[in-house]
Amino acid sequence: MSDTLILTHSQIEKLMPYSEFPTAIETVFREWGNGNVVMPPKIHLDMARSGYDSWNNAMPGYVVPQGAAGIKWIGGYADNPKNGLPYIRGVVTLTEPKNGDTLAFMDGVYISDWRTGASAAVAIKYLARKGFKKVTIVGAGTQGRTAAACIHVFFPEAEITVADISEKNLASFKQVVKEKYGIDAKTSTDANEASKDADAIVLLTTATKPFLKKEALKPGVLLLGMGSYQQAFDDAILSCDKVLVDSAGQAAHRGEIKELVESGKIDEKSLTPELGEIVAGKAKGRTSDDEKILIVLVGLGAHDVFCASQAYKRAKAAGIGTAIDLNK
């Protein structure tokens, strides 16, 4: 039986620099598209009966070729930002597929934040129109920052604008992305105005009601719906020529298109191909420069588990982390 390695946020940060996430996440999308990932849909635990607006998701995944198996247990806590805590909090556990050893137990926030931003970069790589320049990120929070940094890793020439209702968050976003990632971001308090001439619009806010109008979507735009609730109005979503997803089983029932699928306005069966199939070269994504595409990225547990497994392997090799014997 193997010891369990405990890894903290700062240890994982050293083991897995953010700039490696876009390529790692692209690898997992390819494995998913090639049928090499086992990943049942995430399970949602609503904890609003605590009196707080809070929830947790159980997100298992097994990336077979790399032997990476485990689960992320992560949630959102609406009161946290005003109490100086991050909105998203969670952990990842890794399991040895052959005998059930708990290999590692680690902070899940660092990996989750960066794999989310990296998913946006991968979707833009495969679905934005050729020669795209302008990317607007709506949501100057944690995931908005990682999206900006990961998009900059793949596309250093992209012009990034960030929009948010909070001037304070915009100012801190602008400062942090300049200092840490070398990005000169423009800022705006008007998401619709800032989206009008964007080639790609990344929706990463905590808004619980739609705010993005159809008029803000120009021909050829790639819209990335990545928040936990719907952020574009119905007619904006329905004006898209294609609605693609990271995982059909999950994207139909949460986030950007949940209500439209449940009301029958979007047919769940039409949600193909998945991004993994496009990354694997098995299906076409964009077929014309004028197509308006919505990609709904609700997040794959396999992404977290794969990155956690990378961090674990590097930690073992470098002698980092605290080993404990859970079996004694």
Ligand SMILES: NC(=O)c1ccc[n+]([C@@H]2O[C@H](COP(=O)([O-])OP(=O)(O)OC[C@H]3O[C@@H](n4cnc5c(N)ncnc54)[C@H](O)[C@@H]3O)[C@@H](O)[C@H]2O)c1
């Ligand atoms: N798709 C995924 O894989 C994935 C992963 C993690 C988190 N999320 C989701 O991403 C969203 C953002 O998470 P976060 O951790 O960045 O939160 P955060 O609290 O750090 O930032 C959210 C930002 O959204 C802004 N905002 C809220 N309403 C707005 C509106 N109407 N217009 C413009 N800006 C608005 C807030 O001011 C804030 O700056 C959440 O819905 C979260 O659940 C998705």
